Amino acid sequence: MVENRVVGKSVKKIDAKEKVLGTALYAADIKKKEMLYGKILTSNITHGILKSINTEKAKAVKGVHAVLTGEDVPGLNSTGMIIRDEPVIVKKGDKIRKIGDTLAIIAAETEEIAENALKMIEVEIEELTPVFCPYEAMKEGAPQVHEKGNILSVRKIIKGDVEDTFSKCAAVVEGTFKTGIQEHAYIEPEAGIAEVVGDVINVWCCTQNPHMDRKEIAANLNVGLQKVRVIQTTTGGGFGGKLDESVQIHLALLAKATNKPVKMVYSREESIIYTGKRHPITMKYKTGCDAQGMLLAMECEIVADTGAYASYGPGVATRCAVHATGPYYVPNVKITAFCIYTNNPRSGAFRGFGVPQVALAHESQLDMLAEKIGITPYEIRIKNALRPNMKTATDQLLEQSVGITKTLEAAKTRAEQLLKIRL
Amino acid sequence: MNTINISFKLNGKDMKMEIKPQLLLLDMLREELGLTGTKNGCGEGDCGACTVLFDGKPICSCLALAVNADGHEITTVEGLGSEEKLDPLQQAFIDEGAVQCGFCTPGMLLSAKALLNKNNDPSDAEIKRAISGNLCRCTGYTKIVKAIKKAAKMKEV
Amino acid sequence: MKKKGVGIANMWYGIGNTGLPNPASAYVELLDDGTAIVLTGCADIGQGSDTILAQIAAEELGIDMDDVALISADTGVTPDAGKTSASRQTYISGNAVRFAAREAKGVVIDEAARLLSVDPEKITLRNKILTAEGTEKSISLLDCLNECRKQGKLTLGHGSFNPEVIALNSETGEGKPYACYGFATQVAEVEVDTETGDITVLRMVCAHDVGKAVNPSNVEGQIEGGVSNGLGYCLTEEIVVENGVIKNTDLATYLIPTSLDVPEIESIIVEDPEMTGPFMAKGVGEPALIPTPAAIANAIYDAVGVRVTELPVKKETLLFKMLKKEVS
Structure with missing residues (x-):
């Protein structure tokens, strides 16, 4: 085989030079003539109905060019990566479902003017009983976050017969694992700038997917896709947190309403409050093996709290289910993964998509079984690791590039050298 | 006003x-x-x-x-440096792959610069202490520490 | 007293969206002077996809990195490449770019085959020279491009790739959720202070099967960053929510790892070639952090005999459990 010339080589990153010089342009670095600054008024209650919103006083403030409410969104007024369930701006008479839901957006000549004008907006909200625990939310009679109910999605993976198999196992372990909420904490907070040129709305922003942004902007402004151009600026980290819409649609609405360039930069606090998080998940796991440590059955119930909106929640829960066994051959499997609405902050995509959560559970249980059977953590892993021509829990036949036995051997060998131990 | x-x-x-x-x-x-x-x-x-x-x-x-x-x-x-003449730190950050998203990079470079100005042969521990106020979410700091160490050596030449 | 422990954790991760179509596309233009422009919708968020995709184009076209200009993530110019998520861009956009480059290259290959009077399958393009395999015959890329232009032939290519998946059955989950998977093993060495509950991660050894490392330094960078992120998730990072309200809304109260918190990270790149990947590559972005909390949790058990059941691991919970264990 001919050797590669470029692939496989640690060539220097093509964007590194402008980044070390400080010349790479992030969205917050862009300035335009006659540029306005955008700000958002958000809800400070978790569940309620927006009874009225009066923006007259805010509109009258000198230097304010636009104050938009839900009525001013010409398109769908909804966004969401898997299902559209999140209002771009909550409309009068509609529901507020979490802290940080947008009630109005403002464009003004300075950030200060925009911030002061926000305080002049009068809002009347009828509070509703919120629900914060996903298990409570699943019960009948729980406050309903969305009309269709709080159970957003259920993913099942069933193979063989777990009940019968557990009774034949030499060792069975059971336990519940819980994970907390993680924030992406990219060092660059969300930022963007929008400008209408001719009849095209240009949006420069940090993002993980400009084409999805275009779709969301077009749908909410009720214009064709060809009338929206999204240009990714140098992006200061994402980790899944810049997949959902943040400033994009709001900026496009304000630029269209004012016919001026509008810029919006989230503060760190805004970034933490407004954007998605890693799903907190509760996992009830039961795993059994034979006397040699070969896995025979696994049963788990996974409950992911997606907060007030779906975002990538159903995808995360599905990925939890598909990966719940870990990279092992398990002949009998019963997995159920729920994604649940609550009035908590929205959770969404985050590096790993639910798999770091289930990894804690299956890797802990493997160690527990190994201890019961009297073999090492390494032994139980190498015995059960998937190999080519084996089937996964979803009955997928893995044909090639199944490197888990190789990584296990490589890590073991190196760790033993470095730590001077036997694994 | x-x-x-x-x-x-x-x-x-x-x-x-x-x-x-x-x-x-x-x-x-x-x-x-x-x-x-x-x-x-x-x-x-x-x-x-x-x-x-x-x-x-x-x-x-x-x-x-x-x-x-x-x-x-x-x-x-x-x-710190220019398109034509990079500071050794900037060159080392490029060479060692110490730059990912780049948002922490300017601040990181300046904290490193202050360290190298007073200590031209810092240990890993001294480097880590000097940049402990600069958060990086992408790199895990490993390549940044290597780059600063390398730049210190480049300076001596 | 300080007690050390070692823990091991495995992970697997399906590359791309689960059981759903998730295509990416790209355009490549091979220019008159043998340089090239790549247009891709793929958003580089710092992880380095611009570099990886330029490397793939350069390799396929037999030209140097410096000869490739890449424009990414501008909907007015670049074709849709889907999301930068699911560790999918090296595998999916990488294939799209490779196919686009191959189509552009096909034009010069056909032309070279005609000029050299050989079968197009015999022609290879490397170092800007088109060579007829098994013969002495060759033509420079520049001359060949020149010939193409004389005949009004441009050298353009479009490529797209959609991984082969089968949707999951809603009752049984049966299906083929991903075309390929990344695999990894991480070993953590920790030290637990039995008096304070302080946990220090001393070392991580991380072996990742990436199919083929297009850029080994970048792969290491992903592993090192992922481990750091996973370490924070395991030990310090927690958004505290009370009645729907986030209590810690700044980086002084939400603690991500600093340079002083990250241990020595030993990265081992394992290459079990993925036959459907671009130059046999898969993905590594997310796999990098997935096993980290589990490996640390198992190391804590090895050190003090307490099973971690909640993330992040709180000192006080650990101390309480250690005490409870001692009493019983």
Whole structure:
């Protein structure tokens, strides 16, 4: 085989030079003539109905060019990566479902003017009983976050017969694992700038997917896709947190309403409050093996709290289910993964998509079984690791590039050298 | 509104500015002078993305008032090196793959610069301490530490 | 007293969206002077996809990295490449770019085959020279491009790739959710202070099967960053929510790892070639952090005999459990 010339080589990153010089342009670095600054008024209650919103006083403030409410969104007024369930701006008479839901957006000549004008907006909200625990939310009679109910999605993976198999196992372990909420904490907070040129709305922003942004902007402004151009600026980290819409649609609405360039930069606090998080998940796991440590059955119930909106929640829960066994051959499997609405902050995509959560559970249980059977953590892993021509829990036949036995051997060998131990 | 006249050295050049007393150093650099290499990651002195050198010492420019610069010397990433002649630190960051998203990079470079100015052969522990106020979410710091160590050696040559 | 422990954790991760179509596309233009422009919708968020995709184009076209200009993530110019998520861009956009480059290259290959009077399958393009395999015959890329232009032939290519998946059955989950998987093993060494509950991660050894490392330094960078992120998730990072309200909204109260918190990270790149990947590559972005909390949790058990059941691991919970264990 001919050797590669470029692939496989640690060539220097093509964007590194402008980044070390400080010349790479992030969205917050862009300035335009006659540029306005955008700000958002958000809800400070978790569940309620927006009874009225009066923006007259805010509109009258000198230097304010636009104050938009839900009525001013010409398109769908909804966004969401898997299902559209999140209002771009909550409309009068509609529901507020979490802290940080947008009630109005403002464009003004300075950030200060925009911030002061926000305080002049009068809002009347009828509070509703919120629900914060996903298990409570699943019960009948729980406050309903969305009309269709709080159970957003259920993913099942069933193979063989777990009940019968557990009774034949030499060792069975059971336990519940819980994970907390993680924030992406990219060092660059969300930022963007929008400008209408001719009849095209240009949006420069940090993002993980400009084409999805275009779709969301077009749908909410009720214009064709060809009338929206999204240009990714140098992006200061994402980790899944810049997949959902943040400033994009709001900026496009304000630029269209004012016919001026509008810029919006989230503060760190805004970034933490407004954007998605890693799903907190509760996992009830039961795993059994034979006397040699070969896995025979696994049963788990996974409950992911997606907060007030779906975002990538159903995808995360599905990925939890598909990966719940870990990279092992398990002949009998019963997995159920729920994604649940609550009035908590929205959770969404985050590096790993639910798999770091289930990894804690299956890797802990493997160690527990190994201890019961009297073999090492390494032994139980190498015995059960998937190999080519084996089937996964979803009955997928893995044909090639199944490197888990190789990584296990490589890590073991190196760790033993470095730590001077036997694994 | 009241304004104050200040004079200071910025990236080796003498500067005179008429500013509002409450103007932050970060805002003066980014908004008034267009030096956007200095980043704003939190505005509260927690992340270090806005680090500049103040008489050679690293400070968070989001916590300093612009008036504090009066009579002092400020160095930003724009003063560290140029397209034609990179600082050894900048070159080492490129060579070692120490740059990912790049948002922490300018501040990180300046904290490293302050260290190398007073210690041209730092240990890993000294490097880690010197950049402990600069948060990086992408790299796990490993390649940044390597790059700073490499730059220290490049300096000696 | 300080007690050390070692823990091991495995992970697997399906590359791309689960059981759903998730295509990416790209355009490549080979220019008159043998340089090239790549247009891709793929958003580089710092992880380095611009570099990886330029490397793939350069390799396929037999030209140097410097000869490739890449424009990414501008909907006015670049074709849709889907999301930068699911560790999918090296595998999916990488294939799209490779196919686009191959189509552009096909034009010069056909032309070279005609000029050299050989079968197009015999022609290879490397170092800007088109060579007829098994013969002495060759033509420079520049001359060949020149010939193409004389005949009004441009050298353009479009490529797209959609991984082969089968949707999951709603009752049984049966299906083929991903075309390929990344695999990894991480070993953590920790030290637990039995008096304070302080946990220090001393070392991580991380072996990742990436199919083929297009850029080994970048792969290491992903592993090192992922481990750091996973370490924070395991030990310090927690958004505290009370009645729907986030209590810690700044980086002074939400603690991500600093340079002082990250241990020595030993990265081992394992290459079990993925036959459907671009130059046999898969993905590594997310796999990098997935096993980290589990490996640390198992190391804590090895050190003090307490099973971690909640993330992040709180000192006080650990101390309480250690005490409870001692009493019983």
